[in-house]
Amino acid sequence: MFTRHYPFWPPHASKTLTVPKTSLCYNLDVAATRYPGKPAIVYYGEVIDYTRLKREVEALAGYLHDVCGVRRGDRVLLNVQNSPQFIIGYYGILRANAVVVPANPMLKADELRYLMQDSQANTAVFGQENLPEWEPLLADGTLQHGVSAPYSHYLPAEPAVGALPDIVQARTVPLPDAPASATLIGWSAMLESGHAAPELTVGSDDLAVLPYTSGTTGAPKGCMHTHGSVMSTAAAQAVWMPSGGDRIGLAVLPMFHVTGMQSGMNVPILAGETSVVMTRWDREVAAQLIEKYRVSAMGGITTMMIDFLANPDVEKYDLSSLRYLSGGGAAMPQAVAERLKKVIGLEFIEGYGLSETIAPTHINPPHRPKQQCAGIPIFNTDARVIDVETREEKGPGETGEIVVNGPQVFKGYWRRPEATAESFIEIDGKPFFRTGDLGHYDDEGYFFITDRLKRMINASGYKVWPAEVEAMLYGHPAVSEACVIASRDPHRGETVKAVIVLRRDAVGTVEPEDITAWAREKMAAYKVPRLVEFVDALPKTATGKVFWRKLQELENTKEKA
Template sequence: MRASLYSDGIFPFEVGSQSPLWPIEDPSEIEMPGGNLASDLIGSATAFPAQAAMFYYGATYSYAELLRDVERLAGWLVQQGLKRGDRVVIDLQNCPQYVIAFYAVLRANGVVVPVNPMNTTDELAYFAADSGARFAIIGEELLDRFAPLVGVAFDRIVRIRYADMASDDASDLPDVMRMAPPAPSEGFTDLKTALAENRPAPALLSGNDDLAVLPYSSGTTGRPKACMHSHNGARFVAKAQVRWYRLDSQSVMTSFMPLFHVAGMMASMASAIHCGAALILMTRWDAEVIPALFRRHRPTWWSAAPTMVVDVLAAKGFTNDCFSSLKVMTGGGASMPATVVRRLRDQWGLRFAEGYGLTETISATHLNPIDAPKPQCLGLPIYNTHALVADPETLAPCVQGSLGEILISGPQVMQGYWNRPQDTTEALIDLNGRRWLRTGDLGYVDEDGYFFIVDRLKRMINSSGYKIWPAECEMLLYSHPAVAECAVISAPDPRRGERVRAVVVLHPDQRGKISESDIIDFARTQMAAYKVPREVEFRDALPRSGSRKVDWRALQAEAWERHA
């Protein structure tokens, strides 16, 4: 086992190509693509105009049609006053209109601000004010949440109707696509109306180090903060994943993971557009329609949470031929059950290849080789990317196999946090002649150079892939007049991996008057649904650490032990 520093200061296995299991045909670095991320769409539409870009509830859209609508929307946005570098909020479920909106904003030299459709009006107002976005593109189910923000937070809002791009005879539409058409309302413009104006797209000016995407992340304290990602970094991630997964214009890829999240945005959408592959889009996850969908479109690449795979295997109508076209199955966020791992391998020759990335790295920094994946493993640092495990206090590299904080350096690492210089200084450090991101994740490297996580230095809760920061939830719970103290922690969940649990101390005069369900109902009015506590426990007092801070670690350990 190699455990010492190399003479040039590079720690063993700092780069993936040092691993004996690195794909032998791959270089350690690939050429940076440069330019605007929208150039990928222009290139694919030029090379494969008639080829399918998207499949959506019985409808098929070609690359030529996709580029046409992207350029028309880009032209409309500019005509409405969007200038180079202006931010645009996109708040949509997965749908073809999301792809159109995303690339149209980039094509108009703007910056995409992707947000979760579960966000409340107050959360949306915060994102608008913090990012400075005055434009938004939203789904029809969100009109009530955005109505109070018209003319206050946003000057222009484009609304889309999901069913507009589905086949007229589609029978498996989710409820959100069966809504009655919304009535015209002041401050909102229908996407169809904007496209019908057929405005010409502007010159493509933004690229390289210009901002492309501002996704929101959070630390352990305070409000969410936006990660500044350039065109160069985002386009690199798309190109890297195309090469790693051996994707091309004949690939058919799923787009079931949320596109507002960097994993769905880059691993499926941006990678597919980069190489001219076809995307299968689904607005609401429904395992029961997957067997017929897979037989029809024959996907070759599927990014899935383990619970998705389990659900599909148990779905009515599932037969072995449903997976016969798959070449790659990837994902993460939770452990795949061992019995499912064996069935995938023995029946279809599939090996679930997990990956790792953060909002701060706009998706992948580590991926498992598709021919040599390890379970519950981040994988190897990908092309052009360095990673090491360091002592959280001294930042000295840890010996191989020892626990420490995972640090990452590469072109996909953010430029910093938007308007947060202090947070940027804490997250990005200079070491060994490189700039590194402190991930806050505790892990180690094995003898083959594969990285593993064993714990979090941050308090993040991961529920079905949604990242939840307890301090934000606690801040909102404190606005309840009966809450004297609270601690938000994780508890194990057999389906979601983790669930949100709130331990609450009530004011003495409120004890016996407020129930657990009262707190949960209140939380639903204050925060997105995935952040709402699933469990509430009342206590007379919270445990304290030696420094008199609330000992959330003790509460969390107790919750996990109790469920175990």
């Protein structure tokens, strides 16, 4: 067991944590029983207390069970922006004894179809704005049961802020007719349909969430997480960052992603706290909400924090209620961290985790954080650094692949036994997950991420898997070969670049912007190559594979020139 970091452990916490052996649904039951009238969600001024939250969760669970035929272990897609509907949708699916498949609201029809087919789902809860992407799936039978959610359902008569996203203000639109064998219903009608929730039969060891990730292969893979693995990091975060009373969190990180899912929803519900939910990031609105609702905790990615500080009026707001600023995904630049400390008076607490670990394996101790640092292994987590080739353990300051063992590690990839087997290594008789991230730890046991063993692009916190984008680009009739790499971007951190060999008959007739425009119709916006370069040939390895690393190195050299 790695213990080098123990001398720097948060003084308020024990070094181990007993994780509740109950379902996530039980957390909501407990909170609603203990704090029935306490705000669970504040949505642009609308307050939803725990009693109402539980009631609407059970209404959705009953509808899914009685009308959609959802049974224990079935998968249901949740394709919704941050909103009360995401939280109700998530817990409603779990309360129906089913499994949540969180889907990025930016996905297009073909991407959604893949998730439905791979997860073997036939039911989805989706934001009203995504109805055009779901209609083809309803027509071809991929989607058999759908619930359409307009966010304006939860808007108060007088919102607490003036600037609201268009999709939040949009009123309910008429739904198209569903095929005879399918059902499609609006949010209000679903809540009023009067179906009682079925008996809760799932427990700690049952599947709860199936977030999708990709990697070196083009097809995204579902990460199998149980109620227990999700509970482990929710419980850990609730203890790691002590609230000192009733914590009020600003939920701005996307909840379809594991970090926002935990920090903005599962942790607060476990602790019976309040989440002030934002559907879209807006630095002015964020400051207004912090001041109005006395927000004490805010999690965000680096680009959000940079934008927040760039607001010329930021120091006009009363931000004194804030006690914790945290985030991950990309290292926080020292200059930005220092500016946060000057303006808000707080250290930025960085952490590290993956979809496979349902958020953190490492967090910085709040009393002693280090900058540009992933932190130290959290409760019950054993982390090591191994040589990529020999798999021997490395010592302090020596770079290798970071591997982790702990209660938060997933049970494997959905229907991918070979990929699962390849992702684990045994050390001291325990299975360790191979993160694919390169790094080292220092003499005090703090871990630092330095590079990636696996191909991945981090664009404003969104993980882009090059092989997946390449596979989609091959669908363009003009593309003969494609290689996707990262290019530095002053705002997004990294952006997607496609290096393409055109078919002979397309040379001179297709421009880079044509590829980009086509991609916008086929894939989520954050995956779209913003940079496209045409070349005569791609470099190849001795075995004939595209030598992507050489192209990446060339791109990095250009940026330094």
